[in-house]
Amino acid sequence: MTQQCLANAKLATLAGDGYGLVAAGAVVTEGERIVWAGPESALPPAHAHIPRRDMGGRLVTPAPIDCHTHLVFGGDRAREFALRLEGASYEEIARAGGGILSTVKATREADEATLLARALPRLDALITEGVTTLEVKSGYGLDLETELRMLRVARRLADERKVRIRTTHLCAHACPPQYAGRKDAFIDEICIPSLRAAHAEGLVDAVDGFCEGIAFDTEQIARVFDTARALGLPVKLHAEQLTHQGGTALAASYGALSADHVEYATEADARAMAESGTVAVILPGAFYTLHEKQLPPIAAFREHGVPMALSTDCNPGSSPLTSILLAMNMGCTLFRLTPAEALRGVTVNAARALGLDDCGRIAPGLRADLAVWDVDDPAELAWRIGFNPLHERIFGGVSC
Ligand code: NIG
Ligand code: FE
Numbered sequence: 001m002t003q004q005c006l007a008n009a010k011l012a013t014l015a016g017d018g019y020g021l022v023a024a025g026a027v028v029t030e031g032e033r034i035v036w037a038g039p040e041s042a043l044p045p046a047h048a049h050i051p052r053r054d055m056g057g058r059l060v061t062p063a064p065i066d067c068h069t070h071l072v073f074g075g076d077r078a079r080e081f082a083l084r085l086e087g088a089s090y091e092e093i094a095r096a097g098g099g100i101l102s103t104v105k106a107t108r109e110a111d112e113a114t115l116l117a118r119a120l121p122r123l124d125a126l127i128t129e130g131v132t133t134l135e136v137k138s139g140y141g142l143d144l145e146t147e148l149r150m151l152r153v154a155r156r157l158a159d160e161r162k163v164r165i166r167t168t169h170l171c172a173h174a175c176p177p178q179y180a181g182r183k184d185a186f187i188d189e190i191c192i193p194s195l196r197a198a199h200a201e202g203l204v205d206a207v208d209g210f211c212e213g214i215a216f217d218t219e220q221i222a223r224v225f226d227t228a229r230a231l232g233l234p235v236k237l238h239a240e241q242l243t244h245q246g247g248t249a250l251a252a253s254y255g256a257l258s259a260d261h262v263e264y265a266t267e268a269d270a271r272a273m274a275e276s277g278t279v280a281v282i283l284p285g286a287f288y289t290l291h292e293k294q295l296p297p298i299a300a301f302r303e304h305g306v307p308m309a310l311s312t313d314c315n316p317g318s319s320p321l322t323s324i325l326l327a328m329n330m331g332c333t334l335f336r337l338t339p340a341e342a343l344r345g346v347t348v349n350a351a352r353a354l355g356l357d358d359c360g361r362i363a364p365g366l367r368a369d370l371a372v373w374d375v376d377d378p379a380e381l382a383w384r385i386g387f388n389p390l391h392e393r394i395f396g397g398v399s400c
Contacts, residue, residue, distance in 0.1 A: 014062060014347050059376075060362070062359065065133040066350070067258070067350040071119050072115050075316065129390055168207065169195050174210065205355075210237075240263060241286070248272065258309065259273060260311075260313075262280050267300045282298075282309065285320075298336060308349055312326075325381060326386070373391060
């Protein structure tokens with residue numbers, strides 16, 4: 001197995017509750033795992049013979065993880081961007097058949113090869129900033145065949161690039177026109193059967209829904225979650241994005257991995273999340289794009305010890321964002337996260353939001369998914385706008 005020692009590095013290990021900095025550090029990797037990390041002066045004699053690579057004093061962090069994306073979709077929604085600038089709201093556009101449903105139409109019309117070809121440039125943009133693991137949701141098919149096609153394409157991304165993909169079934173994302181006024185029937189006849197079929201094909205790592213006035217209520221989501229539970233799949237939820245619907249408390253009651261958006265979450269929701277260990281996934285790209293005003297209850301999340309993750313929410317409508325670094329910057333500037341919280345949000349807490357315990361920190365036994373940055377201070381990662389200081393991306397111990 002290939003061994004290497006990344007020496008003369010400044011490490012942000014993410015140990016503890018800050019950056020977990022090690023000033024003159026080293027990381028030893030063997031195959032795709034980290035076997036040792038710490039101050040170079042404490043390198044055990046057993047590792048002394050391993051070839052050293054001088055990192056030139058650069059910052060080494062766990063590679064960023066994008067834990068909430070809708071990366072696979074057909075078409076684009078640039079026209080809606082223009083409409084919103086003329087004053088139409090996201091909800092008005094959705095209710096008029098635009099929004100998610102316009103992407104559904106384009107996605108149903110696209111074959112696997114087309115969906116893959118359209119997703120790759122978005123994936124490449126994330127990879128350019130060091131991302132090694134990302135989550136990809138279905139939810140623009142809303143019929144059995146297209147939901148499965150989206151998930152198959154998502155899985156194929158990992159054959160095309162050196163990246164780890166986690167797939168999330170999100171059929172309860174919007175109600176298609178064929179089921180207008182019959183949301184319960186849509187849940188029973190499409191969402192649940194497509195979840196079972198996708199699971200049978202080994203295509204599902206987690207189950208998501210959109211709990212919102214323009215989407216599904218808590219009872220409808222609970223039926224999907226009951227199916228997930230019966231199949232042994234973890235759940236997560238788009239909750240309290242535009243209004244307070246009770247989705248966060250519901251998600252917490254199912255021990256959800258995460259509740260995402262959560263702008264309208266309350267202090268009681270934060271308490272429930274803390275108790276269930278549910279991560280708050282903060283999505284500033286959607287807040288920014290939709291000109292939202294309601295800030296997520298960051299102070300309550302801090303006070304109750306709710307782990308906060310940050311993600312691009314890359315999607316064609318509310319967050320056409322393919323920069324994890326910009327998501328970090330927006331998290332700080334729009335929501336006053338600290339730069340350390342932003343880095344934790346795309347590493348250790350993003351891993352947790354995906355139910356992964358083998359990445360997101362620099363520690364022995366974890367995957368050697370690392371990012372080497374040309375920065376002096378880790379806060380620079382969140383501070384700079386439109387600048388990519390990535391020097392090297394390491395995926396499973398291999399530089400790529
Ligand atoms: O995470 N909130 C619902 N789903 C997506 C938006 C999808 C879309 O507009 O196409 C989100 O913001
Ligand atoms: Fe989303």
